[in-house]
Amino acid sequence: MASLRTSGPRLWAMRPLFQQAVDVRRSSSKAAKPDFTSILSRPTWSVRSLLPPEPTPPPQTTSPPPTTTTTAATTTTTTTTxxxxxxxxxxxxxxxxxxxxxxxxxxxxxxxxxxxxxxxxxxxxxVQAVDTRGVAPLRSIRDETAAADADQTIGLDQLRYELELERPFGRSGRPRRTKQAVTAAATATATATAHDDEPWDVLQTAPRRAGNYFVVKSRQGT
CATH class of the missing domain: 1.20.890 (cAMP-dependent Protein Kinase, Chain A)
Structure with missing residues (x-):
C-alpha cells in the first residue's frame, strides 16, 4: 500500500508528459496523411513519352549562310529514330x-x-515492349467472367425439349423427328408468333417446311 501511495503523486506529475506525447503522436499521424491534390498536381509520366522526340533544329551560327543553288532535289526531315x-x-x-x-x-x-x-x-x-507474361490475351471485347460464360453456354437443359421430339430410326438408330412432333412444333411456333409484335408467319410461302425450317430438295451429286 505504501508503494501505491508514493507512486500516485509521481503518476500525476508525469501526466503532462504523457499528454504531450499523445498530442505529438496525433499530430504526426495527421501529417502523414497523403495530400492527393499535391500528388496529382505533379505528374510523373506523360503520354508524350510514347511519341518520338521532335526533331531539333540545327544550331544557328553568326557566319553568313553559304550560297546554294535551288534544285528539284527532295528534302527530307531528319528525326531521331x-x-x-x-x-x-x-x-x-x-x-x-x-x-x-x-x-x-x-x-x-x-x-x-x-x-x-x-x-x-x-x-x-x-506498346509491344510492355511485359505481358502471365496475362491472358483478350479473345474478344465481352464479359469473360465465369457467370457470363455460363449464361452463353447452351447445355442439355436448353436442348431437352428438342431432343424429346426425336426418336431413333433404322438399324443405325439415327435420330428422326416424328410427324406428331413436327406438327406440335409448328403449332407451338405459330402460337408464339401470334403473340409477337409482328404477328405474321415468315414461312407461310414455303411449299414444304419442318418446324421452324423450310425444306429444300437438292439434286443428287450437287
Missing part, C-alpha cells in the same frame, strides 16, 4: 501501293506522311 522505326520514302510508296492510296503530291506531304508513320510505329513499339 531507331533503325526499326525508320521509314524511307520507298517504304512509304510501297505501303501506299498496297493500300491502293495515291502517292504524295509534294515532298512536303511525303515528309508529313513519313513523320506520322514513324510516330505510330514508335507508339506500337512502346
Amino acid at each position: 531507331t533503325p526499326d522505326t525508320t521509314i524511307t520514302p520507298s517504304h512509304l510508296h510501297h505501303l501506299l501501293r498496297l493500300s491502293a492510296l495515291p502517292l504524295p503530291s509534294s515532298p512536303h506531304d511525303e515528309n508529313v506522311m513519313i513523320h506520322t508513320l514513324q510516330s505510330h510505329l514508335h507508339f506500337v513499339r512502346a
Whole structure:
C-alpha cells in the first residue's frame, strides 16, 4: 500500500508528459496523411513519352549562310529514330501501293506522311515492349467472367425439349423427328408468333417446311 501511495503523486506529475506525447503522436499521424491534390498536381509520366522526340533544329551560327543553288532535289526531315522505326520514302510508296492510296503530291506531304508513320510505329513499339507474361490475351471485347460464360453456354437443359421430339430410326438408330412432333412444333411456333409484335408467319410461302425450317430438295451429286 505504501508503494501505491508514493507512486500516485509521481503518476500525476508525469501526466503532462504523457499528454504531450499523445498530442505529438496525433499530430504526426495527421501529417502523414497523403495530400492527393499535391500528388496529382505533379505528374510523373506523360503520354508524350510514347511519341518520338521532335526533331531539333540545327544550331544557328553568326557566319553568313553559304550560297546554294535551288534544285528539284527532295528534302527530307531528319528525326531521331531507331533503325526499326525508320521509314524511307520507298517504304512509304510501297505501303501506299498496297493500300491502293495515291502517292504524295509534294515532298512536303511525303515528309508529313513519313513523320506520322514513324510516330505510330514508335507508339506500337512502346506498346509491344510492355511485359505481358502471365496475362491472358483478350479473345474478344465481352464479359469473360465465369457467370457470363455460363449464361452463353447452351447445355442439355436448353436442348431437352428438342431432343424429346426425336426418336431413333433404322438399324443405325439415327435420330428422326416424328410427324406428331413436327406438327406440335409448328403449332407451338405459330402460337408464339401470334403473340409477337409482328404477328405474321415468315414461312407461310414455303411449299414444304419442318418446324421452324423450310425444306429444300437438292439434286443428287450437287
